[in-house]
Amino acid sequence: MEEKLSKYKSNALEAVSFTLVISEREVDNPGVCEERCMFQPLLAHQVFGERELIFGYEDPHINLFYHHNSLKCLLDIKYKSKISGFEVDDIPKLMNEWLPRNYFTSKEEYKRMIKNDVKDQMFGTVIHQFKQSNEVFFLDEGEVATCTYKITRVNTQDELFQEYHERFETFIIWFIDAANFINLKDDRWIIFYMYEEVELPGKNEKIISPIGFTAIYKFFSYPDSNRARISQFFILPTHQNKGLGTIFYQTVYSQIMKMPDVTDLTVEEPNELFQKMRDYCDAILIHTDLKKNGRNIASMNNKILYSYFAKHKINRKQSLRLSDILQYVTAIQSGPKQRRHIQDLLYERFKHQKMNEKRVGKMARGSLTNKEEVNEDELHQEIESYISQIEPVADKIVKVLLKAE
Structure with a gap:
């Protein structure tokens, strides 16, 4: 019996995958953009329990498609067979509170949405932009375009942005331990976004995709100032290990430095990778300043x-x-x-x-x-x-x- 049941127990980290889609064809064939647009979660315990197991299905594949710009989502579930005689996990019910509101379950409806949806929406005021010479974007028919990265500070009270951010922050549940969604009705939140912009060769058209954000909360500090605390800092796995997080952090830090009402910048429970990046950025900054001023x-x-x-x-x-x-x-x-x-x-x-x-x-x-x-x-x-x-x-x-x- 145990052997029979084991066939219907699956590791959620292997069963769940994410795909960022630009065109309808990627919904039917996500493998066409595997390296650049597909990734799997690091965590699943908030959704599927501490053991991160899915019970009741043989070889389940839970595909989450996100539109590259609007972040509208499609939940697509496939499996070979379902066990009988046992209560199986209700996958849509378990995932419902962790997915964007009004997510799609029909591929055809989702593809129609993609056909008509925007590709170049961007929120916030650009505070920094740069290009990476080694970063290229592969398009249909073998075309290649370079990427421009833009960092924006966002008006958190914009209701359209609030809906948009609600969709993007659903990623963090799968990558940041004990992550929670934030309430942007509270105007003490400061939000910065990083976007990737690709200008299509020979066309007056741009493809813009959010690739990361950070959420910072301003706590009151007696008697008349504030302390800024980074609550969330997230870069999509498709864009990690490229130095983008370092530039993002340095840009955000420089903005905090310009805020006269903020006394210091702290981080809420940083993981090891973030702490390492923060240490490097802060230490280089201090070393440069010490050398400039001749101090030891x-x-x-x-x-x-x-x-x-x-x-x-x-x-x-x-x-x-x-x-x-x-x-x-x-x-x-x-x-x-x-x-x-x-x-x-x-x-x-x-x-x-x-x-x-x-x-x-x-x-x-x-x-x-x-x-x-x-x-x-x-x-x-x-x-x-x-x-x-x-x-x-x-x-x-x-x-x-x-x-x-």
């Missing part, structure tokens, strides 16, 4: 250090991390002896922090003793984990600096 981070005491980073709207936690990265850059350039010295300093700091944490914990429980012991194995593991995060960023910065010389 190693000679700055904590008071001066935090004041300096505050000028760049970088909060204390990130400030300390960047200080470690930049000191590691110096250590890499100076040799093994200096690197060991930095590691020794980290050891002393982490040990001091651990002892303080234990002391505060005991005092909260009513203990009067101040003597604390630190588990050396745990301490070394924590330091090694931290170094494994910052060292690659420092190495990358050193390589960039050498290349620039």
